[in-house]
Amino acid sequence: MHARRAAAIWCVLAALALAVLMASLALGSVPLTPARVFAALLPQPSHSGAPADLAGEIVRSLRLPRAFAGFACGALLAVAGALLQVLLRNPLAEPYVLGVSGGAASFALFAMMAGCAWWLVDASAFTGAFVSILLVLGLARRELWRGEPQDTSPRLLLTGAVIAAGWGALITLLLTLAPDDRLRGMLFWLTGDLNGGGLPWLALAALVLVLVAILPAAPQLNVLLRGDAAAQALGVSVMRLRLRVYLVASLAAAAAVTTGGTIGFVGLVVPHTLRLAFGNDQRMLLPAAALGGGMAVMGADLVARTVIAPAQLPVGVITSLIGVPVFLWMLLRRPR
Amino acid sequence: MTTPTTSPSTVATLSAQQVTLRAGERTLLERFTHTFYSGEVWCIAGPNGAGKTTLISALAGLQQPAAGQVELDGVRVADWSPVPLARRRALMPQSAHDAFSASVLDIVMLNRFPHLAGWGWEGEADRAAAHAALDLLGLASVATRDVLSLSGGERQRVALAAVLCQDAPLLLLDEPLSHLDLHHQIDCLEALSAWVAGPKRTVVFSCHDLNLARRFATHALLLDGTGAAFAGPARDVLTPALASRAFGYPLILLQDGGYEALIPAPRPRNAQRGSADPAS
Secondary structure, eight states, rough: OHHHHHHHHHHHHHHHHHHHHHHHHSSSSSOOOOHHHHHHHOOOOOTTOOHHHHHHHHHIIIIHHHHHHHHHHHHHHHHHHHHHHHHTOOOOOTTTTHHHHHHHHHHHHHHHHHOOOOHHHHHHHHHHHHHHHHHHHHHHHHHHHOOOOOOOOOHHHHHHHHHEEEEEEHHHHHHHSSSSHHHHHHHHHHHHSSSSSOOOOHHHHHHHHHHHHGGGGHHHHHHTTHHHHHHHHOOHHHHHHHHHHHHHHHHHHHHHHHSSSSSOSHHHHHHHHHHHHHOHHHHHHHHHHHHHHHHHHHOOOOOHTTTTTSOOOOOOOOOOOOOHHHHHHHHSSSSO | OOOSSSOOSSSEEEEEEEEEEEEEEEEEEEEEEEEETTTTTTEEEOOOTSSSSHHHHHHTTTSSOSSSEEEETEEEESSSOHHHHHHHHHEESSSOOOOOBBHHHHHHHGGGGGGGOTTOOOOHHHHHHHHHHHHEEEEGGTTTBBBBGOOOHHHHHHHHHHHHTOOOOOOSSTTTTTTTHHHHHHHHHHHHHTTTTTOOOOOEEEOOOHHHHHHHEEEEEOSSSSEEEEEEHHHHHSOOHHHHHEEEEEEEEHHHTHHHHEOOOOTTTOOOOSOOOOOO
């Protein structure tokens, strides 16, 4: 792949993401013209007319943070999915498969059941994600670190899948025991919800951190796909790279789940769609996954809050409803 | 970090010094000392489980021998920095996994990794090296195909093209001929024989076909899997006597005019079925 082609792909995706962002700011229960959205985004002259302020308030304090939270969540999930697929050399890998989302959900639901404040729920989700990671890492450490030239994927993947199943059981248990008045909020959290007191700036900061930490390693990741022995022989420190990928992917997944709950299918569908369309060069794919994933969740959230407005759907339902057929179509259309 | 050896330093060499390899309790190779010089094509032969892959891995510096050390150009391979080492020697592992689709050209070009600079995008020189390697193995027509659509034999040749385009003077190839049909085996060995004529180049490959080894390798290293190793010119090592001993099955040398072939001897009627593989 040429660097020029990759840059062209990024530019197109960035333009599309920008268009979805504009739509997210303009559409909703109070539709706004693009001109008014721009006006609201520009620095306000102090104490301007009262009517303009309402639109400005809606854009600045409701729609913009929510769109940014959606973008950051989607970007983090897609990057985490792409990284785990490379790490495990398995196209089916995803944050859910390794139990990261399940751990976050279990801890968050427990906090919600106990009636904790939103920030404590978020902190619990983040803790849960990392507990889950440490659990998988601890149980499968021999597979992950062994420097032998063999495929370490199956056991790590199975470990993650079993841990995820365990979290699934715990989530069901918590939902069964939950008092009725909390159940609805818990279910919304579980399916992915950008409506809560999310912190878009923390998620965006996590996204920047994740990209800075992993993009320089993209050429090494390409080589890692050929197998540990081949990568080692080409001068890649395979174990260090694996640890770095695992930690970065985990941070990304934890930050995303904390911000938006469990938004499904983004980590699986977005990297695959981009891979089928443009190839599997990680140097191109990782930034593209960030842009594409961000765009996807931002768009899905736009649909979720407008389609049956003023009521809102959980964004996770939309991503799954759109993601499943798109993924099947992309997969089946391709001649083998 | 450099420890010059007493071996002749005028030629670029790979040398094993008192190398002992073990697999669990079993000793595969005991205190093996040998030097591989440039211009040589080495075949490592031996029964299954004799340690061919382990030895190649140790020579490549991927695996620490149980005792002894491997030196490349007079420096222990363990002391080489990874990237310069990757420019000095290339390793073709026994099997490569392709879980995702990619074009053959992109897969081959991955082996340019040690030569990449800056942001890690390939330049025209890298592209040219990949095309040259594909041409050398007659793979120019599959350059744009998806690796997942290739047959096992084509994939094997693509892996060989990949290590060739790595542009390292020492090639370590683990079973490069497996899955290949006869004429491709010969094409590949001819390509390697031509390639090794370049400056400072050495090829070490493991192989099950003793006759191809006798024909194309200049030297052979025969492992018996119990610690002993015989090294020397191919025709002096791959003899009926030594090969029979290493493989645990009698082999005979047929001669017809200028042609020779090592074949397994007919099994005596009352002989017990042995555990060792005959050379295939």
